[in-house]
Amino acid sequence: MIQVQRVSKWFGGTGRSGVRAVDDVSFTIPAGQCVGVLGPNGAGKTTTIRMITGYLPPSAGSIRVNELDTINDSIGARRVMGYLPEATPLYPEMRVQDYLAYRAKLYGLGRTARRAGIGAAIERCWLKEVARRRIGQLSKGYKQRVGLAGALVHSPPVLILDEPTSGLDPTQIRETRSLIKGLAEDRTVLVSSHILPEIEQTCDRVIIIARGRVRADGSPKALVSQIQSAFPHTVEVGVTPGGRERVHRALAAISCVASVQLSGDGTDENWARFIVLPKKDVGDMREEIARAVGVLGVVCRELRRAQPTLEQVFMRVIESDDRAAEKETRGERAA
């Protein structure tokens, strides 16, 4: 379990010259949940993660990991965490199994536990064939797995991964994603990433951070459903010459429709495609559209509601945050 309570972080002091990287962030991650932290560059994701892992102390607020305070019981809190920092720093001159043994010793594992931990980490991260090779000779994908194995070697109940797929190719991303999914089955996992589909597919919950603040928090489904109402519907119908206006009028006459636009792409003279935008707070209108088109007696070969994605949620949050920032700057200038 991770409890982050009203945490802030300033770099260079709290005065005018200082930079506020994290601003009053609070969230709780219950045991066994897999949470993704999203945010643009410089949003405060890595700083938040570094505070949770004890690498940086918060300027204000408190963080508890499995009920252990990261400041007052820093060593204890660090013991229950496995951490893979961004860019996966490793010792290139070491062999994989020596590195894992070193990590296990740092976490105070005795000989038997160490052997078991190294064996399990090697198996879980598919490192058997490279266990005796030097880390510097491995591909980036393997290095990532070594980093993950290093974070797992002491079987931590809490796993924190900062950009675990950055710089990997699509195959390696898929492999790492399935590895994280497997790891999330029996522990609390916090993953930070830029790659939205990765978070969407891996995590039970998403926290979007921008300008050091939590801007959205919920399951991917819940976040997506928040903006469903404004999503357009596409209708493609068979039309006779001059029939386009008739269909346009019929669609525009539906009570919950905000606007109808004739789309030019993918149609010929016998077919017309319309983009129907519903009014605010109106969700799925496919039934109403199908009924309206049916009354006209035209053939409908496509009726589709645009599926909102986490990416769109993310972009909306970031755009609204940018607008707020602009407003703030203007206000400051005016003052």
Added chain:
Amino acid sequence: MRALSAICGREYASMFRIPLGWVVVSLFVMLSSIYFMGRAMVPGGAATMREVFGVWWALLLFLCPSVSMRIFSEELRSGTIETSLTAPVADGVLVVGKYLASVLFLITMLVPTLVYVAVLALLSRPDYGPILSGYAGLMLLGMLYLAVGALASACTSSQTLAFLGTLFALLLLDVLPARIAPQLPEQFAKIVYMLSPNLRANDFYRGLIDTSHIAFFLAGSVWFVVLATLVLQSRRWR
């Protein structure tokens, strides 16, 4: 204790997994043998290594910074410091572990020179007391130099800067006092001599073991190791 030995062992082994460690040891053995042949193997001369120790000191002045320069700078450069500082290990244990590894390396560097003592013993009947105390002096001097180097290394992610910073500090500590002390009034000269590690180490080369000198070297080493720990900790609070 397990973490301390793990850190020390990894650091020590890593010094020999890269060419630098082998180059430093080879260089020391080669140059020390040249000086041994020139200064100790003098026909008709006394079977002593006093003068040899006096020259080996200059080798330590350059070789200790090249050993200590990477212990923290390399971790800061590569980012492995983040995994080290988020492991359940106190910062002090991390610093002491790495420092002990560099001291072990210094011992490894000095061990081959015992051959010269054997050669001296084959050819004459040396007095072993001054030889033993000379080695003790070199060890204490090297430990202090390595502690200064550990501090410099904790301050920067550039190994070159760490090397130059250590060298500059050691020149200020050891070479400058020897040059300026003779020109100073007696009471000031005394203070300068007291602060110069090599001038204190000279007594060991002569066979004199002064507990105040031992205390000076040990306290100095501990002081710089503590400073290195504080520098490392201060990174968390910036």
